[in-house]
Amino acid sequence: MEHTNWYKDAVIYQIYPRSFKDSNDDGIGDIQGIISKVDYLKKLGVNCIWLSPVYDSPQEDNGYDISDYYSIYKPFGNIDDLKKLIGVLHENDIRIIMDLVVNHTSFKHEWFKKAYEDKNSKYRNYYYFKKGKGKNYNKKPNNWTGFFSESTWTRVDNSPYYYLHLFAKGQPDLNWENKEVREEVKKILRYYLDMGIDGFRCDVITLISKKQDFKSRFPKVALTGKDAFVNGPRLHEFLHELYTDVYKDYDCMTVGETVLSNVKEAKELVIPDREELSMVFNFDHTNVDNYFGIKWIERKFKLKRFKKVYARWQKAMYECKGWNSLFIENHDQRRSTGRFNTSLDPKYKDLSSKMLATTYFLMQGTPFIYQGQELGMTNADLKTYDDFEDVESKNMVTLMQNNIFVRPILKKSLFRQSRDNARTPMQWDKSQYAGFSSVKPWMKVNENKNYINAEDEIKDPVSLFNYYKKLIDIRKKEAIIKDGKYIDLNSKSTKVFAYKRISNNGEIIIISNFTNKVVKEKLLSKYKDYCVLLSNYENKDNINLRPYETMVLKKEKQNEHN
Numbered sequence: 001m002e003h004t005n006w007y008k009d010a011v012i013y014q015i016y017p018r019s020f021k022d023s024n025d026d027g028i029g030d031i032q033g034i035i036s037k038v039d040y041l042k043k044l045g046v047n048c049i050w051l052s053p054v055y056d057s058p059q060e061d062n063g064y065d066i067s068d069y070y071s072i073y074k075p076f077g078n079i080d081d082l083k084k085l086i087g088v089l090h091e092n093d094i095r096i097i098m099d100l101v102v103n104h105t106s107f108k109h110e111w112f113k114k115a116y117e118d119k120n121s122k123y124r125n126y127y128y129f130k131k132g133k134g135k136n137y138n139k140k141p142n143n144w145t146g147f148f149s150e151s152t153w154t155r156v157d158n159s160p161y162y163y164l165h166l167f168a169k170g171q172p173d174l175n176w177e178n179k180e181v182r183e184e185v186k187k188i189l190r191y192y193l194d195m196g197i198d199g200f201r202c203d204v205i206t207l208i209s210k211k212q213d214f215k216s217r218f219p220k221v222a223l224t225g226k227d228a229f230v231n232g233p234r235l236h237e238f239l240h241e242l243y244t245d246v247y248k249d250y251d252c253m254t255v256g257e258t259v260l261s262n263v264k265e266a267k268e269l270v271i272p273d274r275e276e277l278s279m280v281f282n283f284d285h286t287n288v289d290n291y292f293g294i295k296w297i298e299r300k301f302k303l304k305r306f307k308k309v310y311a312r313w314q315k316a317m318y319e320c321k322g323w324n325s326l327f328i329e330n331h332d333q334r335r336s337t338g339r340f341n342t343s344l345d346p347k348y349k350d351l352s353s354k355m356l357a358t359t360y361f362l363m364q365g366t367p368f369i370y371q372g373q374e375l376g377m378t379n380a381d382l383k384t385y386d387d388f389e390d391v392e393s394k395n396m397v398t399l400m401q402n403n404i405f406v407r408p409i410l411k412k413s414l415f416r417q418s419r420d421n422a423r424t425p426m427q428w429d430k431s432q433y434a435g436f437s438s439v440k441p442w443m444k445v446n447e448n449k450n451y452i453n454a455e456d457e458i459k460d461p462v463s464l465f466n467y468y469k470k471l472i473d474i475r476k477k478e479a480i481i482k483d484g485k486y487i488d489l490n491s492k493s494t495k496v497f498a499y500k501r502i503s504n505n506g507e508i509i510i511i512s513n514f515t516n517k518v519v520k521e522k523l524l525s526k527y528k529d530y531c532v533l534l535s536n537y538e539n540k541d542n543i544n545l546r547p548y549e550t551m552v553l554k555k556e557k558q559n560e561h562n
């Protein structure tokens with residue numbers, strides 16, 4: 001099957017089903033709810049959705065813990081609903097990629113239940129069970145710590161054995177060394193591709209191969225052992241195997257969530273000849289406001305650092321002909337409004353959100369929009385520990401309760417960084433539950449639904465929503481955005497982000513003021529004859545940029561002037 005690389009022309013909208021739209025008044029979003037909003041997606045102009053997990057799951061990590069890959073979590077609907085959704089989307093020329101969570105399953109998966117109960121079951125080798133150390137095996141097999149601030153080992157009741165989980169206890173890691181596990185994964189892939197799914201967002205795909213020594217590592221502040229479980233020795237081999245045995249037969253795409261990978265490692269996953277993944281989803285730019293990639297340790301945002309990260313990734317991907325994703329939000333990140341130097345001040349909120357949107361959207365790669373981002377939705381209003389829903393946040397609370405020393409440092413950053421911030425119900429209108437549901441939703445609706453909601457945004461011609469529509473249009477019309485080379489125009493400026501996209505088709509300039517002050521900018525006079533494709537202000541000045549001003553400029557072809 002020929003690969004058309006359609007994903008290079010895609011604008012992908014991420015749906016977090018639990019919080020998108022409730023169709024049957026139980027307070028939980030569902031697949032029928034998504035179906036009822038396809039016209040909204042169409043209006044926005046996106047041409048692909050990424051559906052966060054809808055599979056059957058005990059929801060310890062909101063679906064990133066799957067107990068049955070072949071059925072749907074009941075409150076979300078059933079397989080027929082999913083088929084209907086695929087049909088309706090395709091009729092509207094919108095593709096759909098699903099979340100593929102195969103680094104781990106849920107501990108409620110049949111495989112794990114059998115493995116846990118019976119040491120001699122064949123499923124034992126689907127996971128990692130290791131004997132503890134010391135007298136009575138009371139010590140864990142090694143000192144590794146996982147992503148949710150706890151040991152990666154949980155003991156099997158009344159047994160010397162422990163099982164490995166890089167995330168929560170309810171998310172045991174699959175043993176990819178076992179060929180049978182890989183065959184199971186291929187079966188899942190084919191099942192959904194044959195159903196009409198267009199591709200997969202591959203959850204924590206850089207963790208699937210582990211160094212097999214299982215030795216303790218030098219202790220780290222977080223993620224001790226990561227050199228043994230990130231970008232492991234057989235990662236490339238496993239991905240290539242999935243490609244040759246499955247992906248190559250479908251015109252599908254794969255985007256790998258490449259946690260903790262640097263540019264060099266990421267390139268190796270997407271160089272087309274290697275036949276591994278279509279694109280990567282990296283976090284270097286979302287780590288600019290923390291230290292050591294640890295989100296709990298806040299670091300002041302510096303524009304120069306932000307630009308440097310983008311320049312590095314843009315150059316590397318262009319040169320290796322790989323492909324990147326462009327995003328500023330997802331279900332694991334706090335909202336971008338109020339982040340990356342943008343402002344929550346009502347005077348500047350919209351202006352600065354449009355500015356940030358313009359800046360990330362027109363680079364090379366496939367842009368992603370996380371539900372509500374197009375409305376300028378803001379962080380959840382989290383006030384007490386009881387407000388947390390997310391397993392990661394709850395684990396942090398336990399950690400703080402057990403360790404008074406870390407408490408003062410972590411408390412503030414927990415509220416600031418909790419993943420719950422991005423998971424509040426979608427704000428469709430002003431009604432009591434924001435049009436998400438007619439009953440009290442599983443998570444509290446943000447009070448600001450009264451002035452941040454889809455209904456108002458759609459009506460207002462200069463809203464953020466309508467601005468995103470224009471950005472999407474520009475991407476559709478201008479081939480330079482897809483193919484052009486990226487050139488940083490003023491890497492030294494601490495206030496202005498400016499870059500050029502250039503190809504045989506011409507050039508496009510993006511200039512953004514990341515401050516709330518008027519900034520003198522030489523580039524304005526340099527490009528004064530270029531025409532304005534889009535801006536968040538009405539008339540352009542050739543000397544100064546106004547607060548959070550952003551513009552997209554294009555050099556007209558000579559003959560077009562006549």
Ligand code: TEU
Nearest residue numbers: 061064101147167203204259295332392
């Ligand atoms: O996330 C993996 C991941 O490493 C992070 O984005 C993670 O949420 C963050 O480091 C925690 O601070 C993926 C999913 O996107 C996430 O929702 C899941 O919880 C996780 O994998 C496990 O499946």
Ligand code: CA
Nearest residue numbers: 022024028030
């Ligand atoms: Ca529902």
